[in-house]
Amino acid sequence: MPHLSVHVLESDLAGREAALIEKLTDAVVAVYGDWARSIAVVQLIGLPSSRWGIGGRPARAPSPSVTFGIREAAFSRPDADEIVARLVSGVTDAIVDVFGERVRDGVTVELIGTPAGRTGIGGVVVTS
Template identity: 80%
Template sequence: MPHLSVHVLESDLAGRETTLIRRLTDAVVTVYGEWARGLVDVKLIGLPPHRWGIGGAPAQAPAPSVTFGIKEAAFSRPDSDEIIARLIAVVTDAIVDVFGERVRDGVTVELVAGVAGRTGIGGVVVAS
């Protein structure tokens, strides 16, 4: 299941939540296919400006940051380089569609592997 956690300033997020969830879900579906739509899990984390720091000081206008959790196996597929590049591109485009072109150069998308046997759902270890 693709998990996306988005950190963004609360003031930038307010009123855009539904659109952002929809655009991020659509972006993932363009790479994985329609079968994945019901599995995309998006968490929006709005931060007040004084709780986001860069370089030892509160950030002035940070671009959204996305942590994208996917199964570790995605990184060992023969087409992994292409899939990773496409996911980063479509997620960045979705963020830009919602927040505007001004954020593009600062959007961070970090793909994080969910390792089999190190994740649990409902109190049970997930083996694959």
């Protein structure tokens, strides 16, 4: 299941939560298809500005950072490079749609592959 955790300044996030969840889900659906809409998980993590540092100092206006969990098998597909590029581009565009162009150059999207059998839902290991 696509799982996105987004770290963003709380002051930037306030009032934009629904729009961000919708845009990020739409970005996932644009790559995977509509079947993924119901299983896409978006978690928004708002941080006070004093709790975000870059280069050993508190960050002044950091861009959002996204950790995107997907099945490791996606990286072995023949079209893996295209999928990765579309996910990174789509997620970045979704964030820019909500927060504006000022964040684009700093948006980080990290795709993390989870091997089959390394995830559990409801106390049961998911093997597919």
